[in-house]
Amino acid sequence: xxxxxxxxxxxxxxxxxxxxLNCSFTDSAIYNLQWFRQDPGxxxxxxxxxQSSQREQTSGxxxxxxxxxxxxxxxxxxxxxxxxxxxxxxxxxDRGKLIFGQGTELSVKx
Amino acid sequence: xxxITQSPKYLFRKEGQNVTLSCEQNLNHDAMYWYRQDPGQGLxxxxxxxxxxxxxxGDIAEGYSVSREKKESFPLTVTSAQKNPTAFYLCASRxxxxxxxxxxxxxxxxxx
Numbered sequence: 390x391x392x393x394x395x396x397x398x399x400x401x402x403x404x405x406x407x408x409x410l411n412c413s414f415t416d417s418a419i420y421n422l423q424w425f426r427q428d429p430g431x432x433x434x435x436x437x438x439x440q441s442s443q444r445e446q447t448s449g450x451x452x453x454x455x456x457x458x459x460x461x462x463x464x465x466x467x468x469x470x471x472x473x474x475x476x477x478x479x480x481x482x483d484r485g486k487l488i489f490g491q492g493t494e495l496s497v498k499x
Numbered sequence: 500x501x502x503i504t505q506s507p508k509y510l511f512r513k514e515g516q517n518v519t520l521s522c523e524q525n526l527n528h529d530a531m532y533w534y535r536q537d538p539g540q541g542l543x544x545x546x547x548x549x550x551x552x553x554x555x556x557g558d559i560a561e562g563y564s565v566s567r568e569k570k571e572s573f574p575l576t577v578t579s580a581q582k583n584p585t586a587f588y589l590c591a592s593r594x595x596x597x598x599x600x601x602x603x604x605x606x607x608x609x610x611x
Contacts, residue, residue, distance in 0.1 A: 398539070421598050432503075432589055432602035433542075440598075478541060482598050485530060485549065486557070489541040 391416045393481050395490035402469055403498050410464040410493045412479035417457045421482035424453050424464050426475045427492070433478065437464070469497045502526065505590050505603035511611050512577065512584060520575045520606045522590035529595040531573035535559060536587040536605075545588075548573055549595075577608065585610050 392415045402408050412422070421440050425433040437446045437453040439462070445454040452465040462479055476494045480487040503524045512518045522531065530549045534542040544557030548567040562581025567573055573592075577584045587607050591600040 393541075395541075423599070425602075430587075430605070430607070432505075432604045433591075433600075435599050435601070438599055480542075485593075485598075486532075486544060486547065487542075487600060489534075489543070491539055491541040 391419075391481055391483060391488045393479060393488050393490040395477075395479060395493050397493060398491065399494040399496070401496040401498060404469060404471060406469050406497075407465070407467050408469055408495075410466070410477050410479075410495070412462040412464070412490055414460045414462075414481050414488075417460055419457065419481045419483065422453075422455050422462050423480045423482065423487065424451075424462075425478045425480065427478060428475050436477075466495075469495075471497050471499050473497050503590060503592055503601055503603035505588075505606050507606060508604070510606055510608045512608060513611050515579045517576055517578050518584075518608070520577070520588055520590075520608070522573045522575065522603060524571055524573075524592045524601075524603075526592060526601065527570070527594070528592035528601070529570070530593050531567070532591040532593075532600065533557075533563075533565065533573070533575045534589045534591065536589060542589060545575065584608055 424436045439455040450467040476492045478492040480489045506521045532547040533545040546565040548554035590603045
């Protein structure tokens with residue numbers, strides 16, 4: 390059974406710092422991996438999707454990488470801003486379904 | 500505006516009561532999903548539906564029921580058999596051939 394883990398559960402950084410969020414999964418037979426952002430009490434917004442055949446995807450200050458063989462994905466956020474404060478969730482795609490990690494709560498201090 | 504609408508935003512359930520959460524989408528998406536989110540546990544899949552009049556159980560379907568009579572609607576009923584219903588419930592949808600799921604704003608259910 391696929392299990393997805395995100396460490397750390399919470400992270401606090403000063404504004405301007407580059408940071409990396411980690412996601413690991415137990416079964417490398419995945420269709421894709423997605424990163425989402427969730428603001429408090431809100432729904433999820435898709436940030437990046439990496440297909441199983443891809444190694445990375447970029448959108449603005451965000452870069453997500455995927456290493457299926459080691460069961461890992463990272464989300465790199467460059468030059469962090471207070472507006473980046475939110476919970477970030479990764480999810481592994483399996484035949485139309487998503488299996489989520491627990492999320493990392495990010496706080497960027499001004 | 501195109502999107503996914505969940506209602507109500509807050510819902511309270513009494514002991515032994517069934518309650519229904521609404522999820523409507525006007526994106527013409529084929530598949531719809533219901534997730535439950537508890538603090539520190541991420542999202543867990545309750546039910547999903549790939550087409551009208553068909554749905555499958557997710558990982559935590561016990562105590563819940565759904566219907567998919569229309570493409571745009573996928574209501575979730577939390578039955579009295581669900582003994583710990585307090586959680587944040589999220590509905591999502593996607594179009595066939597696209598892996599990205601789009602989420603509603605959620606319904607927070609509490610027990611009185």
